[in-house]
Amino acid sequence: MAGMVAALPMALFSMAATAGELGLYGRLYLVTAIVEPGPLEVSMAQAAGGAGTFLEVGGAVAGMAVHLGIGAGFGAVFALLARALRLRGPVALAAGAVYGLAVMALMGLAVLPAAAGETAGGELIADAPRLIGWPVFAVEHLLYGLVLGLWAFRGAEREPYAAQQPSR
Secondary structure (H helix, E strand, O other): OOOHHHHHHHHHHHHHHHHHHOOHHHHHHHOOOOOOOOHHHHHHHHHHOOOOOOOOOOHHHHHHHHHHHHHHHHHHHHHHHHHHHOOOOOHHHHHHHHHHHHHHHHHHHHHHHHHOOOOOOOOHHHHHHHHHHHHHHHHHHHOOOOOOHHHHHHHOOOOOOHHHOOOO
């Protein structure tokens, strides 16, 4: 759950930050470009021409769903690490920030370039960090990690359910 919650402000920030280059929904179309690059290409062309916002509802909804799903997966990994390492307080927040940047590096330098050759989006996928802009890519992942860290920070006061049960 925390990963999906963290992925939402990440996506909204990125959509706003890249609206001029990719179009308002272009960041979501970038996710779906793995299977269908058309909406991203149209959105980028319209943004470049100043023709307004291109909305293809199916592509935008699919992009958000995939983005939230990926966020959930990485969030689950962070939750397991936070629990195993017993992250508490400000350390959890800092660990979340570092984790978000690690996810950025993994996705931008390994996963997206490797996936590009196997997808319909090809170079659009491989160039995603450049299309978004590395500074925006870094800030969106930092935001994601900070929200995860805040979630762990908040949850630090609560012990796991099993620990709350009286011994018999």
